[in-house]
Amino acid sequence: MDAIDKTPKEIVGLLDQYVIGQDEAKKAIAIALRNRYRRMQLDPAMQEEISPKNMLMIGPTGVGKTEIARRLAKIVHAPFTKVEASKFTEVGYVGRDVESMVRDLVEVSVSMQKQDQFKNVRADATQAANKRLVKLLAPAKKKENKNNNDFANMMNMFTQMQNGQTPTAPNDQEEVTDEIRNERLSLTEQLNQGLLENHMVEIEMDDPQQANATDNNMLGQMGIDLNDTLGSIMPKKRIKRTVTVAEAREILVAEESEKLVNNADINHDAIKRAENTGIIFLDEIDKIAKGSSQNSGDVSREGVQRDILPIVEGTQVKTKYGTIDTDHILFIAAGAFAESKPSDLIAELQGRFPIRVELNDLSKADFVRILTEPNNALIKQYIALIGTDNVKVTFTMEAIERIAELAFELNHENQNIGARRLQTVLEKLLEDLLYEGPDMGTGDVTITESYVNDKIGDIVQNKDLSRYILYFLRTKTRLSWSFCVDGV
Numbered sequence: 001m002d003a004i005d006k007t008p009k010e011i012v013g014l015l016d017q018y019v020i021g022q023d024e025a026k027k028a029i030a031i032a033l034r035n036r037y038r039r040m041q042l043d044p045a046m047q048e049e050i051s052p053k054n055m056l057m058i059g060p061t062g063v064g065k066t067e068i069a070r071r072l073a074k075i076v077h078a079p080f081t082k083v084e085a086s087k088f089t090e091v092g093y094v095g096r097d098v099e100s101m102v103r104d105l106v107e108v109s110v111s112m113q114k115q116d117q118f119k120n121v122r123a124d125a126t127q128a129a130n131k132r133l134v135k136l137l138a139p140a141k142k143k144e145n146k147n148n149n150d151f152a153n154m155m156n157m158f159t160q161m162q163n164g165q166t167p168t169a170p171n172d173q174e175e176v177t178d179e180i181r182n183e184r185l186s187l188t189e190q191l192n193q194g195l196l197e198n199h200m201v202e203i204e205m206d207d208p209q210q211a212n213a214t215d216n217n218m219l220g221q222m223g224i225d226l227n228d229t230l231g232s233i234m235p236k237k238r239i240k241r242t243v244t245v246a247e248a249r250e251i252l253v254a255e256e257s258e259k260l261v262n263n264a265d266i267n268h269d270a271i272k273r274a275e276n277t278g279i280i281f282l283d284e285i286d287k288i289a290k291g292s293s294q295n296s297g298d299v300s301r302e303g304v305q306r307d308i309l310p311i312v313e314g315t316q317v318k319t320k321y322g323t324i325d326t327d328h329i330l331f332i333a334a335g336a337f338a339e340s341k342p343s344d345l346i347a348e349l350q351g352r353f354p355i356r357v358e359l360n361d362l363s364k365a366d367f368v369r370i371l372t373e374p375n376n377a378l379i380k381q382y383i384a385l386i387g388t389d390n391v392k393v394t395f396t397m398e399a400i401e402r403i404a405e406l407a408f409e410l411n412h413e414n415q416n417i418g419a420r421r422l423q424t425v426l427e428k429l430l431e432d433l434l435y436e437g438p439d440m441g442t443g444d445v446t447i448t449e450s451y452v453n454d455k456i457g458d459i460v461q462n463k464d465l466s467r468y469i470l471y472f473l474r475t476k477t478r479l480s481w482s483f484c485v486d487g488v
Contacts, residue, residue, distance in 0.1 A: 006076065008034050014075050018376060019064045020369045025057060025357040029072055032330065032355065036277065039328075051327065054312065054352055056285075056342060057334040059359030062418020065334040069281045078277040079109035079270075085333075086287040088304050098307045101280055102317040106324055109274035113266050121260040122253065129252035130191050133245060136201050138183040140176045197246040205251050207237040267321040278329045282308070286335030289344035305346045312352045362411075362418055367404035370419050378422055382430060389437035391445060398449040403429065406456060429455050 006014075008030035015026045032053045039050045057065045066082065073080030081104040088098050118125070176184075190196050243251070288301040288308075311317070314327035333353055342350060362370070371379045379395055386393045407421040427434075429452060433445060 005037050006034075011072070011075060015068060015071055018071050018374050019067050020373060021362065021366045022064050022068065022359050025064075025068055025359050028355055028357045029055060029068060029332070033072060033076060036328075036330065040276065048327075051314070052330045053355050054331040055333070055355040055357060056353035057332065057357055057359060058337050058342065059334075060336050060338070060361060060416050060418055062416075062420040063359045063362055064419070065359060066281065066283060069279065069332045069334075073279050076277070077112070078279055079105050079112060079274045080279045080281065081105045081108055082281040082283060084283050084287075085285045085304065085308070088288075088307065098304070098311055099317045101282070102311060102324060102326055102329070103319045105274050105278045105280055105329070106271065106319045106321055109278060110267060110270040110321055113270040113273060114261070117261045117266055118254070118257040121257055125253045125256035125260055126249070128256040129249050130188070132252050132256075133191060133201065133249060134184045134187050136203060136248070137187050137196070137199070137245075138180055140180045142175070191245070197244065199245045200242055201245055201248050202240055202242045203248045203251060204238050204240050205255070207239045271319075271322050271324050275325055275328055280329055280331050282331060282333040284335055285333040285345070286337040286340050289335075289337070289340040289342075302346060305349050309346070309349050309352070312349070361416065362408075364401075364404050364408040367407050367419070367422060368401055370422060371400050371404060378426055382426060386430070386433060386437055386445075389440065390442040391433070391437050391440055392443070393433070393445050393447065395447045396449065399447045399452050402449045402452045402457075406452070406459065410459065425456060425459075428459070 008027065011030035011033060012023075012026045015030070019026070032055060035050075035053060039047055042050070057068075059065055070080065070082070072078075081101060083101045083104065087096050187196070288304045290302050311326055312331050314325065316323050316325050331353070342356065371377055379400065383393050383395075403422070403425055407425045410425070411417065411421050429447075432455075
């Protein structure tokens with residue numbers, strides 16, 4: 001539960017580094033998060049009585065609803081999963097079960113908990129991995145098994161399989177000579193000094209495709225792990241790869257870390273972590289409101305709401321890691337509500353989202369800030385991308401303001417897609433530079449207001465161009481990257 005004790009002001013300050021504007025939403029979500037920390041300070045009896053203050057975000061696409069929730073989870077290192085309400089179907093129909101959102105959250109929590117435990121044992125795992133690396137770099141001869149007892153060998157391998165170990169042949173024992181021993185001592189010293197990081201080595205590892213081959217979504221929705229069932233009776237498939245020493249070490253460290261941690265403890269702690277700090281972001285909730293005209297042919301939207309209701313109210317869901325209680329998971333729902341309104345949701349579901357925040361449309365000033373202020377600002381991204389071709393790009397402030405103005409006008413002339421419009425405008429503006437950059441060698445390019453006007457100044461007046469600026473168009477000379485706003 002790292003960093004969950006941050007104050008609301010600290011949380012808002014961190015969100016400001018990535019999300020521009022929407023101060024009301026940031027404040028509300030920061031308070032909801034702080035209340036989770038406050039709850040954890042109370043006695044267990046009182047903790048059970050306090051339910052999370054779930055939130056409903058209302059606003060058009062591209063204004064930061066998802067980004068606020070996603071960044072919040074990263075700030076407090078909390079398990080987070082994003083699901084789309086429109087992907088679910090009513091019980092009894094073929095489709096995604098609503099309980100799968102909780103199982104997705106538990107999967108994320110287990111992965112986070114495992115990574116935290118791996119960090120605690122990394123020093124020991126690295127030491128063991130380096131020993132294995134030395135043996136791979138300086139292999140010894142295998143001892144011959146003179147007393148060959150096939151039945152005893154088979155039983156020994158079967159016992160190893162039952163214990164979850166990879167069966168080893170009886171002649172896997174090494175015969176280390178003085179020469180090999182001295183070579184390994186030398187290699188150990190070189191590894192410690194980092195002199196062999198780019199050296200190639202062949203390693204044997206678990207086949208990553210084996211887990212996917214036995215994956216079954218329907219069984220997963222019922223909390224059944226087919227991989228564990230088969231893994232207990234079948235040996236793991238091993239494959240060989242030739243990789244650098246640095247990459248081999250990470251693979252071996254992961255294998256050694258698995259041996260040093262207790263999976264039962266990880267699963268238990270992950271369940272508790274998801275219960276107390278988990279965040280489920282339920283997007284497109286307006287699409288299952290009965291007032292929505294979209295997806296009119298889909299399975300009953302009201303039925304999906306009724307299925308989601310017990311999850312949000314609090315229930316127990318079986319997962320392959322154990323049973324999780326959803327009473328204290330924080331649910332953040334979001335939707336544009338362009339063709340429906342929150343009151344179109346069933347009353348019981350509305351009551352489970354007591355905090356409602358309406359996010360504002362983005363202004364020209366917001367676009368300017370989005371282009372320049374965040375740590376991951378679009379201008380910074382394009383400067384870095386083009387810089388890989390040894391071309392230095394500089395944007396004047398007037399050019400940035402003109403880009404923001406064009407994006408703002410396009411949003412109001414066509415469909416409003418929020419900050420996503422900036423990506424389409426910048427891509428169209430810089431397409432020649434992105435295309436010619438690798439052939440330019442080195443150079444400096446300054447993007448001025450006149451350059452912006454020359455390249456894309458007429459897209460607002462040109463209705464055909466502005467309407468289809470999000471489309472991929474193929475010209476006779478080369479591929480032109482543009483995109484479509486209408487969702488065509």
